[in-house]
Amino acid sequence: MDYRGKYILAPMVRVGGLPFRMLAAGYGADITYGEEIVDHKMLCCERVENEALGTVDFVDKKSKDIIFRTCDAEKHRVVFQVGTADAVRCLKVANMVAGDIAAFDVNMGCPKSFSTSGGMGSALLDKPELIHDILTTLRRNLNIPVTCKVRLLKTCGETVELSRRIEKTGVSALAVHGRRVADRPRDPANWDGIREVVSALSIPVIANGDVFDYSDFQRMKDATGASSVMVARGAVWNASVFRPEGMLYWEDVKTEYVKRCIEWDNNVHWTKHTLKAMIMHFSNVEFSEGKALTRCKTLAAVADVYGLQSYYRELDVARGGSGLSRELLFLT
Ligand code: FNR
Incomplete structure (x- = not known):
């Protein structure tokens, strides 16, 4: 997986299932993230090859709910995003899915209490040792790229320091959502904050926040110097945002x-x-x-x-x- 020059569909809970990822890819998304799936939930699943649909399903053994569905056509571009607070559990999940996906990402940005109360999502941002433990464990044991997605911290200096620590773990790329934990979605994303991270790192940075139009991808790349750009809400509102020819109705x-x-x-x-x-x-x-x-x-x-x-x-x-x-x- 090459993280340079890519336009990326962001991870989105209850949106980023296989149909939405295939839709976005059909319009031009180069890389498509699945929604965050919590490690405990995945560990209750078994892998099932669904011949009728041509998919690989990770199915909850008790409820029979499909927790993650993917297919061959997206294998080279789909990123599995995990919600975790534990390196061993996280690695178990990664080993379950590694053969069916292109890359494995750890969510370190979700500010919602369902994530942070379990020490996951943005709660990890205060625990650099745990971040190090999770990412180095994944890196040592997986043959596919490992990445993580963070938010900006309170100060630029803190964000840069944490990003450098993350880079040292050997991750293939770092996605940065240009908002702090306390910011609301309507607050403008801080592209300058992302630029500071880009300047401090050598690995590709994926810039995220406030892309609503195809032209915004290049504008964000120019403003931040990021290697790639990721879009969430802009894609929900119109998934054809990825079309170079312009959005469809x-x-x-x-x-x-x-x-x-x-x-x-x-x-x-x-x-x-x-x-x-x-x-x-x-x-x-x-x-x-x-x-x-x-x-x-x-x-x-x-x-x-x-x-x-x-x-x-x-x-x-x-x-x-x-x-x-x-x-x-x-x-x-
Ligand atoms: C999100 N976001 C998100 N982030 C993440 O890392 N894992 C996730 O599962 C989700 N889920 C999610 C669901 C929905 C409906 C939205 C709108 C957002 C955050 C998202 O990936 C992105 O970082 C922010 O929305 C900022 O990007 P935009 O919306 O300004 O392009």
Whole structure:
């Protein structure tokens, strides 16, 4: 994996499943991160090759929920992001998925209490020894690139010091979200802060924060000197942000997303969550589309909302009636 000159889909909980990653890649994303998955959750999973879909699924042994789904077509660009506070657990997860992914990333930026209360996400930023332990353990034992994603610390000096320590662990790249833990998403990202990190390191830095348009990728590269640029919300609002020719109409992108969800038999709750995040930026989820989505209990019902019933049925028949057909039985 080369981290230079890349436009990257950011990790996003409940958004960055296989359909969204494939959608973004179809529009030009070079590297696509999966959502953060907590180590404990992954360790309850087994690896299953899903022949009907052509995917590799990591399935919770008890609940049978699919925790991580990937496929061959994205193997060279998909990054698995873990939520962890323990080097041994983290390595166990990495060993489970290493053969199916392009790189392994540790989340060190999530400020949400579900992450920090377990010592994960941004809670790691106060523990440089633990960061060192996790990253060196991964580096010593894995044959794929290891990276991590951090936020800016309170001062520029502190951020640079921590980044240098991270670089010494041998990671292949460092992603920097240009906000501090206390900042809110609406606060502007501090591109100058990212530039300071870039100047201090030799490894590729992936700059993240406030990319909403294709031209922003180059603007951010120029402003920060970063090797690569990563986008989160801009991609949710319109995944065709990666298209050099310009963005497509967002309603069409949304329909394409539903098609990808049908294609990869996405979890209906995740599908609805992502669609609502897309809708919220342009409209109001209280309007008829949002209400219709709320009522959907199956992916077939979601397909119906977007006029994709025949697409759904065609795929189901082509697969010889896999899991999708079971949903149809509920409907009829
Ligand atoms: C995020 N972010 C995030 N970060 C991370 O490291 N792991 C994750 O799982 C998530 N999940 C997530 C979900 C959603 C819906 C959003 C909007 C964001 C943070 C994200 O990757 C990124 O760092 C920030 O959103 C800043 O980038 P943008 O939005 O300014 O491009």
